Amino acid sequence: MSAAAAPSVRPSGLSRADGARALRALTRSEVRLFLRDPGAAFFALAFPAVLVLGVGFAFPGVRETLTDVPAPWDGLQLIHVFVPIALATAMATPALSTLPVAIATHRERGVLRRLSTTPLRPQAVLVAQVVVALGAFVVASVLALVAAGLAFDAPAPRQVGTALLVLVLGAGAIFGVGLLIAARAPKGTSASGIGMLVYFPMLFFAGMWTPGPVMPEAVRTVSQYTPLGAASQALTTAWFEGGFPALQLLVLVAYVVVLFPLAARLFRWT
Amino acid sequence: MDPVIEIRDLRKTYGPKVAVDGVSLAVGRGEIVGVLGPNGAGKTTLVECLAGVRRADSGSVRVLGVDPQRDPAAVRARLGMQLQEATLPARLRVREALELYAAFYPRPADPAELMRLLGLTEKAGTAFGDLSGGQQQRLSIALALVGDPEIAVLDELTTGLDPQARRDTWGLIERVRDRGVTIVLVTHFMDEAERLCDRVVIVDRGRIVASGTPRGLVQGDGDRRALRMRLPSGTPAEVAAEVAALPEVHALTRVDSTGEIEVTGDGHVLPATILALSRHGVVPDDVRTLGRTLEDVFVAVTGADPSGAAPSQPPPSPHPGGPHPPSSHPTDHVEVRS
DSSP states (O other), rough: OOOGOOOOOTTOOOOHHHHHHHHHHHHHHHHHHHHTTTHHHHHHHHHHHHHHHHHHHHHHGGGGOSSSSOOOOOOOHHHHHHHHHHHHHHHHHHIIIIIHHHHHHHHHHHHHHHHHHSSOOHHHHHEEEEEEEHHHHHHHHHHHHHHHHHHHHHOSSSSSHHHHHHHHHHHHHHHHHHHHHHHHHOOOOHHHHHHHHHHHHHHHHSSSSSSSGHHHHHHHHHHHHHHHHHHHHHHHHHHSSSSSSSSHHHHHHHHHHHHHHHHHHHHHHO | OEEEEEEEEEEEEEEEEEEEEEEEEEETTTOOEEEEETTSSSHHHHHHTTTTOOOSEEEEEOOOOOOOOHHHHHHTEEEEEEEEEEOOTTBBHHHHHHHHTTTSSSSOOOOOHHHHHHGGEEEEESSGGOHHHHHHHHHHHHHHHHTOEEEEEESSSSTOOOHHHHHHHHHHHHHHHHTOOEEEEEEEEEEHHHOOOOOOOOTTTTTTEEEEOHHOOOOOOOOOOEEEEEETTTHHHHHHHHHHHTTTEEEEEETTTTTEEEEEEEEHHHHHHHHHHHHHTTTEEEEEEOOOOHHHHHHHHSSSOTTTOOOSSSOOOOOSOOOOOOSSOOOEEEEEEE
């Protein structure tokens, strides 16, 4: 059944309260299932924090104060510059791994087909999955920030409001990519494969291997047009610099505006 | 009869393949209706259109007075559906699954009672992936009933169940029907249909090729009868020849494997045969009549083996008054006289 074949007629006989109760039950169930896959849950929740701690302790050089670098980096440690990258990872892991794999596995096992015979509104399936993945993103971000703060005395963002805005829009953009994969991937394994194929280039553009001042100018230019690269750059600006990352935020908005309707249009239940 | 399902001239194609080709069907409240047919006959598409999970190309469907194509949500709250090959997340537990699905319905049944009814209480804390095939199937049935539906559509109800579990499930279905639930049963098990269904429709290549009560279909519209008997040893061959020549008798054959004589003929074949024998003082042993089974009817109208995977190859030849199919019983007949 295609999304188009499930017209969003107001479900007669079902009140809004019924719909909310169904959505709550489904979300609770999906959270439980997420936590019952310990490997995947650990990856989504702890990976950004582990990344910060791992890089920080494994490479002593990253804890030395930077000198001879452009103004915004001056006086920081390289590990501090890893904070925006860790937050980008916290967005990308649930978006490109947890979310598409969960939806594609449901599709593969006929769970979506079974749900489509119940009065549950079809969108509720997607909403529940997005809530779970967003929850994972928030938990992973907090863990990474706490780890960076306690272990390496990483600074708080200079512009808290801008940082929050970037986190919201960045998550929106990268979740759009994840939903696009989830819309069509026929199996859990294919969703996982496609997700990883996108995940690593995204992390590259976010600066995983060339953090902050290390990133070559050409890569930085391309990177600002990718969802995770734009998010990472805008976060860096909000964290350490003074300006407003207008171009990067515009890029993120563009991804949200294009990807969400596209994913909804391409979505298949079976 | 109060029809709860009315289908008129329903059609559905997938590209060049016609799945449902002009089906009309009415189902009354509290009926158990069987939808039989070879694989790929269009049974599943037909019931998916009923539940509003698939959109038909043309024709009309009314379920409980509602068009499921236009207002699927209204139908889904009152129609429970058990789909073939629809599973659950492997780590979801039995009680959690029932409570989750119960939350989707405005007036659900009690999950604990359903678990009791389906013998799943001991498995309440077991994950779906750790259940046996039969237990998964029973949970699937429970999920179709958890919304306390007025209509339950069960696709391949007892596939994968062992014989005892099948009988238990049949008993359960009858109890559910006794509570006033209308049941549409998609199956390719003839014994299941004969045992459970008030009425069956046989679907082949998207069309209904036969319908009626299982008993009515088995009797057919002709009155052919067949019987088998054993003649005492030393019975002269002329006696059998005289029976074969009776106007009521169509054929008389010897069944090599058992040494029995099989006599087929019209409705009076039994008394005519016995009278003819008794004129010669012959009393046959082990006289038994052979009934046509639903399976015979199925094979006759679809040309397919009901359990087989292959869809029918030769064109279906419905038999309105035409020649009847051979009985399903041993076929190593040797014609003695006719």
